Amino acid sequence: MCSNEPLPVEEFVANLQAVGPRYWHDHPFHQRLHQGLLSKHELQSWAANRWYYQRSLPQKDAAILANCPLPHIRRHWLDRITYHDGDRPDTGGTENWLRMAEALGLDRTEVLDERHVLPGVRFAVDAYLTFARTKPWLESVASGLTEMFSPGLMRRRLADMREQYPWIAEDGFAYFTSRLTVIADEGTTTLDLVVEHATTRAQQHAAIAALTFKCDVLRAILDTVDYYS
Template identity: 75%
Template structure:
């Protein structure tokens, strides 16, 4: 069996996947350029909702598979962040507020009438991955957090500038997420490095992160293909 990579080399292998992140997707580039129509933004928000609502289910699967109580104590906070501690709170609620600011009704987002089959397939595959793979691989798949802070900062600035018709409360998801995503990325990376002592586990972690990048790009591929046709 091959020798394990050093922590530095392992980290470098994970960071190399930065080029596969969805920030360079043509749909995102048009979003930041301010050339998306209102219908295109609404379609994006309605479909991205399905991903947002499934994140706590993914995290719950990690909790169910993880035997380490210290990890579980930390990881459960992610579910609380998305679901809140009561109705009307949390990241999912903030996403609904953005959808409303874009002109969608809460009901049409919640009943998922606009969710495209390709988006549903990709997101469901991600949840299934978290349920069926070792917990540390599921955690590693979430290392897209390492790449998201810059994208989120740029998106917030560009959407405020390019789409001034969006009410400020519509950006609550991004402003709240910016406060935590950088720290989550660092802590998740440390967790993966500590729990992948063998080359086999390290390679599986890299493959998991690559899979997550593919899931994210598949979501945008689908939305981009149907761009402007729904809702």
């Protein structure tokens, strides 16, 4: 095969899936979370820092919309912003994450003012936003293929946190319960979109690199929280 020709679809998808071990599912901090070994303070630090990531996701999606010239993809992608921001006040994924933080004993004000966000977390998340704002829209979409790796982890996290931290009110798990209903479909849809539009070998390699970068961003977030908690 000429080096300029695109990889066969099966090989391209396999290369994307091969990035999976870089995902943050087996990070030591996550392992301790699932084993019930985190203190309340560590859980609070995790929630407060991950808030900075969660609240940045609709901004990332808005950057994809701004960079994408295709109306049908923009219409499709708009739903992701609504999912995170909600279609009215006090709804949406970011609101549900705030409820998780409150269930862990944090005051909503101290999460919103980001006083607990560590510099390393801010740096990693800001780098991801810059990526979405400055890279071609297809690369930014491909970075979100971490959705392929997350449904199993999220189901496990919900079950383990309910078992290991029974003091957390059920309302605090709204983020996970609502996310489980959409994430599997989103992962499949995103993969189909990337496969359809990555029509050159260069675009395919860029998509794989984008997914690798996103996994590194996520692990950098946990590295920082793990070190300072």
